[in-house]
Amino acid sequence: MAFGPAAMGYDRAITIFSPDGDLYQVDYAFQAVKKGWTTLGVKTKNAVVILGEKKQSLLVDIDSVEKIFLIDDHVGCSFAGLASDGRVLIDYARNSSLQHKLIYDEPISIDYLTKLVADVKQMYTQHGGVRPFGVSLIIGGVDKGTPKLFMTEPSGQFMPYLAVAIGENYTTATEFLQKNYKDDLSVEDTITLAINALKATKQPGEKLGPNEIEIGYGAANTGIFRKLTLEERNDILQKLG
Amino acid sequence: MAFGPAAMGYDRAITIFSPDGDLYQVDYAFQAVKKGWTTLGVKTKNAVVILGEKKQSLLVDIDSVEKIFLIDDHVGCSFAGLASDGRVLIDYARNSSLQHKLIYDEPISIDYLTKLVADVKQMYTQHGGVRPFGVSLIIGGVDKGTPKLFMTEPSGQFMPYLAVAIGENYTTATEFLQKNYKDDLSVEDTITLAINALKATKQPGEKLGPNEIEIGYGAANTGIFRKLTLEERNDILQKLG
Amino acid sequence: MAFGPAAMGYDRAITIFSPDGDLYQVDYAFQAVKKGWTTLGVKTKNAVVILGEKKQSLLVDIDSVEKIFLIDDHVGCSFAGLASDGRVLIDYARNSSLQHKLIYDEPISIDYLTKLVADVKQMYTQHGGVRPFGVSLIIGGVDKGTPKLFMTEPSGQFMPYLAVAIGENYTTATEFLQKNYKDDLSVEDTITLAINALKATKQPGEKLGPNEIEIGYGAANTGIFRKLTLEERNDILQKLG
Amino acid sequence: MAFGPAAMGYDRAITIFSPDGDLYQVDYAFQAVKKGWTTLGVKTKNAVVILGEKKQSLLVDIDSVEKIFLIDDHVGCSFAGLASDGRVLIDYARNSSLQHKLIYDEPISIDYLTKLVADVKQMYTQHGGVRPFGVSLIIGGVDKGTPKLFMTEPSGQFMPYLAVAIGENYTTATEFLQKNYKDDLSVEDTITLAINALKATKQPGEKLGPNEIEIGYGAANTGIFRKLTLEERNDILQKLG
Amino acid sequence: MAFGPAAMGYDRAITIFSPDGDLYQVDYAFQAVKKGWTTLGVKTKNAVVILGEKKQSLLVDIDSVEKIFLIDDHVGCSFAGLASDGRVLIDYARNSSLQHKLIYDEPISIDYLTKLVADVKQMYTQHGGVRPFGVSLIIGGVDKGTPKLFMTEPSGQFMPYLAVAIGENYTTATEFLQKNYKDDLSVEDTITLAINALKATKQPGEKLGPNEIEIGYGAANTGIFRKLTLEERNDILQKLG
Amino acid sequence: MAFGPAAMGYDRAITIFSPDGDLYQVDYAFQAVKKGWTTLGVKTKNAVVILGEKKQSLLVDIDSVEKIFLIDDHVGCSFAGLASDGRVLIDYARNSSLQHKLIYDEPISIDYLTKLVADVKQMYTQHGGVRPFGVSLIIGGVDKGTPKLFMTEPSGQFMPYLAVAIGENYTTATEFLQKNYKDDLSVEDTITLAINALKATKQPGEKLGPNEIEIGYGAANTGIFRKLTLEERNDILQKLG
Amino acid sequence: MAFGPAAMGYDRAITIFSPDGDLYQVDYAFQAVKKGWTTLGVKTKNAVVILGEKKQSLLVDIDSVEKIFLIDDHVGCSFAGLASDGRVLIDYARNSSLQHKLIYDEPISIDYLTKLVADVKQMYTQHGGVRPFGVSLIIGGVDKGTPKLFMTEPSGQFMPYLAVAIGENYTTATEFLQKNYKDDLSVEDTITLAINALKATKQPGEKLGPNEIEIGYGAANTGIFRKLTLEERNDILQKLG
Secondary structure: OOOOOOOOOOOOOOOOEOOOOOEHHHHHHHHHHHOOOOEEEEEOOOEEEEEEEOOOOOOEOHHHOOOOEEEEOOEEEEEEEOHHHHHHHHHHHHHHHHHHHHHHOOOOOHHHHHHHHHHHHHHHHHEOOEOOOOEEEEEEEEEOOEEEEEEEOOOOOEEEEOEEEEOOOHHHHHHHHHHHOOOOOOHHHHHHHHHHHHHOOOOOOOOOOHHHEEEEEEEOOOOOEEEOOHHHHHHHHHHHO | OOOOOOOOOOOOOOOOEOOOOOEHHHHHHHHHHHOOOOEEEEEOOOEEEEEEEOOOOOOEOHHHOOOOEEEEOOEEEEEEEOHHHHHHHHHHHHHHHHHHHHHHOOOOOHHHHHHHHHHHHHHHHHEOOEOOOOEEEEEEEEEOOEEEEEEEOOOOOEEEEOEEEEOOOHHHHHHHHHHHOOOOOOHHHHHHHHHHHHHOOOOOOOOOOHHHEEEEEEEOOOOOEEEOOHHHHHHHHHHHO | OOOOOOOOOOOOOOOOEOOOOOEHHHHHHHHHHHOOOOEEEEEOOOEEEEEEEOOOOOOEOHHHOOOOEEEEOOEEEEEEEOHHHHHHHHHHHHHHHHHHHHHHOOOOOHHHHHHHHHHHHHHHHHEOOEOOOOEEEEEEEEEOOEEEEEEEOOOOOEEEEOEEEEOOOHHHHHHHHHHHOOOOOOHHHHHHHHHHHHHOOOOOOOOOOHHHEEEEEEEOOOOOEEEOOHHHHHHHHHHHO | OOOOOOOOOOOOOOOOEOOOOOEHHHHHHHHHHHOOOOEEEEEOOOEEEEEEEOOOOOOEOHHHOOOOEEEEOOEEEEEEEOHHHHHHHHHHHHHHHHHHHHHHOOOOOHHHHHHHHHHHHHHHHHEOOEOOOOEEEEEEEEEOOEEEEEEEOOOOOEEEEOEEEEOOOHHHHHHHHHHHOOOOOOHHHHHHHHHHHHHOOOOOOOOOOHHHEEEEEEEOOOOOEEEOOHHHHHHHHHHHO | OOOOOOOOOOOOOOOOEOOOOOEHHHHHHHHHHHOOOOEEEEEOOOEEEEEEEOOOOOOEOHHHOOOOEEEEOOEEEEEEEOHHHHHHHHHHHHHHHHHHHHHHOOOOOHHHHHHHHHHHHHHHHHEOOEOOOOEEEEEEEEEOOEEEEEEEOOOOOEEEEOEEEEOOOHHHHHHHHHHHOOOOOOHHHHHHHHHHHHHOOOOOOOOOOHHHEEEEEEEOOOOOEEEOOHHHHHHHHHHHO | OOOOOOOOOOOOOOOOEOOOOOEHHHHHHHHHHHOOOOEEEEEOOOEEEEEEEOOOOOOEOHHHOOOOEEEEOOEEEEEEEOHHHHHHHHHHHHHHHHHHHHHHOOOOOHHHHHHHHHHHHHHHHHEOOEOOOOEEEEEEEEEOOEEEEEEEOOOOOEEEEOEEEEOOOHHHHHHHHHHHOOOOOOHHHHHHHHHHHHHOOOOOOOOOOHHHEEEEEEEOOOOOEEEOOHHHHHHHHHHHO | OOOOOOOOOOOOOOOOEOOOOOEHHHHHHHHHHHOOOOEEEEEOOOEEEEEEEOOOOOOEOHHHOOOOEEEEOOEEEEEEEOHHHHHHHHHHHHHHHHHHHHHHOOOOOHHHHHHHHHHHHHHHHHEOOEOOOOEEEEEEEEEOOEEEEEEEOOOOOEEEEOEEEEOOOHHHHHHHHHHHOOOOOOHHHHHHHHHHHHHOOOOOOOOOOHHHEEEEEEEOOOOOEEEOOHHHHHHHHHHHO
8 A cells, every 4th residue: 555645534434425526435345345256147138147256275165155145036146345244235135035025925026126235235335333335246037037137336336237247357257258248148158158257367278166166047938046056067167178 | 636725624524514614525425426427307398308328338238227217107307426325315205206195195296306305415414424415316297287397416405497417518418408498399399409418418420329318208288207218219319310 | 715723623523612612613604604695684663574686597497496485474584505404494494383373373473483493503503413504594574563573593593683684795785774774664665675785785787687586575564474476576676677 | 812732632522621620611611601791690688680781783673682581480590602502591491490380389499490500501511412501691589588699600510699790791890799799789779780880891981771781680578580671771771870 | 731741642532541541531530629629528436527618709699609418317418529510419319318218218328328429420431422520529427326438539439538638628638637537536526627627728827717618517326417507617616716 | 563654544443444445453353363272173074173272371270261162062162362252252152042942943053053143243343333353263063964164253254164273373273284184084083183283283292281172073973062071181182192 | 651653543432453453442451450459369179268458548447448249148259440340340240149049049150140240341342432341350259169269351351260369469469379379278278378478469577457458258168258357357367477
């Protein structure tokens, strides 16, 4: 951290505006997101896919680490940033989905679910005595046959995406997706595109093992969001060579 | 950000007065508004129109991004500034409209609706532990056959307007509107005026696609506020060349 | 803002005393009042008049801008300073008047109404976590045949006045009133005095249009406080030339 | 305000002790008292008198300005300092008197009434988030035939007095009272002593008009505290020449 | 106040520990105690005496100033420091005594009463948003035939004493008491010892008038704590010459 | 603590983000963990073992010091860092387990238990007026025949582990575990591995007494988590030589 | 207090972590403990003894000063540090014991009682708006025939001890105890060891009077914790010469 004119205190205490209209605490929270493992989502006509990288670490029981979270039968999510912050929001998403189903007797729409989560984030950027959530979420699923994909930022802002990447290598992955995205891919090809986007962040020749990624996907024709098993991931990675 | 006598702390913590009687946090929130996408409203004898620009961005599913928000059958709104702050106020506006209809069995007047939203904003400029809303709203609709148009600032101040523009290119759009505004335009011509005001902010020859704008309008004779479909926007832009 | 010994922090955070026994935040709030549009009140034996200037601004629907506010049948008010702060106090005044009528079955006295509003202001100068109201109110009306006129400051202090001016040109208007005030004017002459006081703040030859002012008045003989229509304002301004 | 070792922050935020055991915010509040209009009280065997000066100001309806406040039939009060702070305490005193009469069916004693008011003041010097009251009160009346006179400071401290002066010229008025006080004066002479004490603060030859003062008094034999009418004040001032 | 390494902020805001384990706000509150009028207590086998000095001041109705406060039939108290803080604690002591008598049908023990008062003081040294009480109390009385004497400090610490002095001349008075204290004095001699201790703080030849002191005492044989009348005080002072 | 650019205040007051996206208070809490006694956990197919070192200290009744805490029949835990913080979380874990059993009539899963504890930790890193917990917990047990092992950090982050060490010598112990870990060890060999990992942190030849460690283990075949007795620990240490 | 790099603010406001993982306010509170009178506890197979020194001070009624506090029939305690803080915790301990007996109909265990007190201390080190307790407590008693001895620090940490000393001379007393402690002492010898430990802190030849100490002890065979009378203390000191 270099010396310089710096932020002169606009970034302390509670989240307040700087003279430029920025919320520094929100910008800093975004730095925490950039330190997370690379995570990405792809949406085509036939499927939505969420892929999360899991970095191997000696003695960590990596197979038990969860990176893709099922919210409801039709929707899942992943995140990059502070894992403990992410957990709080995923709990909130799950409870919201459950309550919605109980009250209205139909699954929550993914737009509305994303808005609920993002509204909690916004609240933590406008009121004192709290800090923003240091986490970006990718939420994906299938609403009545239509794949949906959203990403929410620490500010509470969210956008619908065709494809999106967050975490440490998000620029490389995003560039790959911008070049290779097509919206008429099959379910399998959508998954392959997601894997290749992550591979693009690796050194040439570097291998990607089946326990280094988690993949969830929702198919337009089934309307179900499920996670690939270790076997399935292995099969796909084998085929990709 | 240059060095200098600066604000010496009058712009920190909670929203307090500077020796000049200014509320710096409110002024800074206004800078956030200036960074938003250009948004504008036009009111004539026959119609009120709200137009919001949607900036294309690779991989963003721009068609799913909403920029004009229906509040009730007769009123809509748009905003410039922090999107997540805007959402909070739109939720509040929708709830207020709904409750009004339930309690009084008639649609909320647009003056009163605007006042309710602006009162929330004011509260966030006078009490500690919160920051002002970093968003300006344009609220427009038809009250018993009369088009209405308001704009609310981060301070909670609001004014009735004939035409108004907010967001990054608001000065250029405002100048265009000042020169070309007439109050006896037809519904179609009112829409055209709004589109041309946005076009005035573009480079000569730059094209404006139908998915780069959202348009909502209320016609005096119907009393209904509705959004133009992609097709309708396309047709109009075609005619305008 | 010049450098110098300055206020050394006595004007921050909550409203506290400086070594000189001043409340700086209250003094600064007064600066906000000085930036408001000129507003004035005149009280004679026969009438009380409140006049508010409305500054023309391109594209603002100035005719829909309200500057004189009816509180009850016998009392009205205007303000200079932060419009959104003023609105909060006017709402409070209206609610207080309504409740008084409901509970005691008689109109609220103007002294008491003014005290209620000023007490709210005082509260915001003595408790933490809030800032003072950046607004001065002129409250006028007729109590059982007697015209009354008060002005409340941001501190919560209020005084009864024969004539009073607030806002940007208050010194010029006050000087004019000091020279020309008489207490045995007719209703019409009281209105004329108010208009001339505002005219005194203009350049010689500068015209004052009927939509650049709003005027409310209470006549001793009727006990009713009402606002002049555009037509009435036009007629008076015509006569005055 | 000169530079120097100064208060080094012991006088900020909430009311806390300085290394010398002083409460600076309370001392500063006392400065606000010194800026108020001169107010004084005199107690003799036969009467208690409270006199408040009212400074003429162009266009202020000085006759409607109240400076002596009746609390109950047997007790009145006046103050110097922040008028809006004074009002809060007078409201409290009136409510306390009323409740006492309702609950115990006898008038509140003046000692106890003073203690109640002073206890509120103390509370505002020991708890955070508030500032002390910037006002000193003179409370006087007749308890079962005995005149009583108290003065309460911003600290919440109060003392019984034979005679006391507060506000801008309190030193001159106090010196006059110290030289001329006698406790066996008639009601009329007690009033005269009070007027002369105020006159002592004027330039030689300077006149004191009947609408420049308000006077309240309680006579031992009646037990009633009442205010002199304008006529009565005029008569007395005439006699004094 | 000299310059120097000073307290570096450990004495601000709320009551917190300095690196030396001191609570500076509590130490500073003790300075306020040292500024109070000299007050002292003496306990012998036969009596407990509390004596408070009352400093004459022109125009103050010194006879009405109370310095010894009866808490219950068997116990009284006095204080040095901020009078308004003292009043709060005396009210608390009186209420506690009354409640104890109502609930348990026997007088409160003086140990327990002192503990209750001191616990309130402690609370104000450990929680934020308040300042310590700037007052030391001497509490004395007779518990079932045994005289008791306690002194509580601003910290909430209290000790049982044979004799104790607080306020501006406490060192001189304490020295006198240390030299002359005996525990087998009669009631009268105990009172005399207390008066002589105060006299020791005066210039040689300086007279002490009966209205310059208040004296309360509890006799072991009666168990009653009462205050000496002006006559009684005069008689005693006469005898002492 | 060296001088330098330092943290410039991002690490004060409440837990807020630094420009790098770090939560300094959470990082500092981690330093407290590093000062704790070495504690470690090992999970194999057949068992999970938690071992805590207890440092001898003269006059401390070391045998009564508890380092391994039973949460429920199937799960235990230990910690490194601030012991009093650890106690709070262990109480919470025990209550959560108990309630789970009462409500659902089956033992709490170890994943869920760990999440509950970690969620409390997260809360203390995002809200004002509190500091993070200065403690890391190792939680281990047997879920339906499967050994489980987790470690939670002060941030609220937690991970499943094959083996993990925390406290002052965690790097040496971790290196030993990385080299020697195998997942097909018997219960006894798992315990031995844990003891050897601690021994690796000692000087060559340094003895480890049976009262210098506490050991808890859960065997896959029994599903019970129990603590070794002093005798059992002695026997094992004897065998190991 | 020397100048130097110092604590740079990590020790202000609320209790937060320093970069080294320390809680400075807790460390400073420990300094307050070091200023208290020497207090010590000894536990053997047959007894637990708590001894508190009482420093003579002129005019203080030292015989009425309590230093050993009975919590319940089987448990007592003493403390070093801020006496008023200690009182709060002793009240809490007594209430907890009483409630336990009422609810469970058996005496509270000393482990659990200590934990309850220490948990209160912990709470005051983790939440804002309070300071830690500036006091260490020694708690001792007999649980079903087994003597127990604990000491709790300002941090909320507590440990079981064979012998422990706190307060100003704790190092000398501790050294003495380390050299002379044996666990098979009789009740009398345990008391003697405690007295000798205190004597070790005195100058050679310095006498220790029976009213300079208080002693409480619990005997394993009776299970009762009681305080020695003045006579008993005198007898023992005589024997010791």
